[in-house]
Amino acid sequence: RDDLVFSYKGIPYPTTLCSPEGFKALESFEARSDDVILAGYPKSGTNWLSQILTDLIAISQKKTPGEESSVNAEKVDEFPYLEVGDAEKYERMTKLPSPRFMATHLRPENLPKSIFKNKVKILLLIRNPKDLATSFYHFSNALAALPSYETWDDFFTDFMTKKMCWGCYFEYLSEWNKYADQENIMTITFEEAKENPALAVKNIATFFGIPLTEEEHQLVVQRSSFQAMKKNSEKTHGSFGNIFFRKGGVTDWKNLFSEDQNKKMDKAFEERIAGTKLGKKLKYDVYCK
Numbered sequence: 001r002d003d004l005v006f007s008y009k010g011i012p013y014p015t016t017l018c019s020p021e022g023f024k025a026l027e028s029f030e031a032r033s034d035d036v037i038l039a040g041y042p043k044s045g046t047n048w049l050s051q052i053l054t055d056l057i058a059i060s061q062k063k064t065p066g067e068e069s070s071v072n073a074e075k076v077d078e079f080p081y082l083e084v085g086d087a088e089k090y091e092r093m094t095k096l097p098s099p100r101f102m103a104t105h106l107r108p109e110n111l112p113k114s115i116f117k118n119k120v121k122i123l124l125l126i127r128n129p130k131d132l133a134t135s136f137y138h139f140s141n142a143l144a145a146l147p148s149y150e151t152w153d154d155f156f157t158d159f160m161t162k163k164m165c166w167g168c169y170f171e172y173l174s175e176w177n178k179y180a181d182q183e184n185i186m187t188i189t190f191e192e193a194k195e196n197p198a199l200a201v202k203n204i205a206t207f208f209g210i211p212l213t214e215e216e217h218q219l220v221v222q223r224s225s226f227q228a229m230k231k232n233s234e235k236t237h238g239s240f241g242n243i244f245f246r247k248g249g250v251t252d253w254k255n256l257f258s259e260d261q262n263k264k265m266d267k268a269f270e271e272r273i274a275g276t277k278l279g280k281k282l283k284y285d286v287y288c289k
């Protein structure tokens with residue numbers, strides 16, 4: 001574990017993806033007001049929403065979705081996750097044409113100040129903590145860059161403390177909740193996008209000011225379905241791309257959580273998040289009980 005993870009400002013990150021030099025350089029990154037940012041904790045569905053956003057950007061530029069835009073590291077000019085990459089990445093990003101798409105798992109206080117100063121529009125994606133933890137557990141054992149876990153119980157203990165890469169999810173939600181009322185931030189839940197993908201795409205396009213024909217709307221919805229993305233995963237994410245598309249549903253947590261773990265998470269959620277704006281959006285009683 002020690003080789004795989006380092007700590008920056010008290011939060012663990014995977015050594016193969018992030019570096020202290022990268023974080024230092026990121027602090028002075030100059031965001032543009034027309035950048036398109038997706039913020040979401042790991043396993044909240046960030047690859048899914050990235051697909052929607054890159055297609056919408058392509059449409060806004062009169063390009064055919066899928067021809068140039070992709071979340072694949074090899075196909076885009078820079079890997080879209082802001083905190084992932086070498087320290088020179090941000091200098092290279094100054095040369096990218098607008099609108100630049102970027103995603104991040106960081107909390108707002110660890111993002112470059114220019115993002116908020118320049119009122120960049122942010123799509124904030126959140127997911128119910130039980131399914132998110134379930135997804136993170138399976139992913140930790142599938143991706144070599146992350147510490148793996150022999151048992152679900154071990155993972156759960158770490159998830160409920162501050163040991164996860166990118167920090168504690170409850171803290172993540174509380175920090176972003178401070179920004180949830182800003183007009184340049186749109187919050188969406190994994191569960192609402194799953195329930196009505198067509199509406200989700202429409203609302204996201206409206207928020208970013210991208211007009212869509214009926215045909216374009218349908219194309220984005222179809223290309224971002226779980227089945228379509230899973231099928232295309234080798235092309236978009238390389239030979240192990242399928243690990244990003246496991247089940248893509250809700251309430252898989254029921255297969256893992258013990259009664260005691262349910263109680264612990266219900267209590268933590270109730271005490272820390274339930275009363276907040278983001279907490280209410282998560283519909284905990286519907287998806288986690």
Ligand code: A3P
Nearest residue numbers: 043044045046047048135225226245246247248
């Ligand atoms: P599961 O492990 O529960 O299946 P991230 O992209 O942030 O790593 O999140 C991964 C989670 O989003 C995985 O959840 C994955 O299956 C799910 N996902 C990815 N694409 C999806 C899609 N198009 N529709 C629904 N869920 C999707």
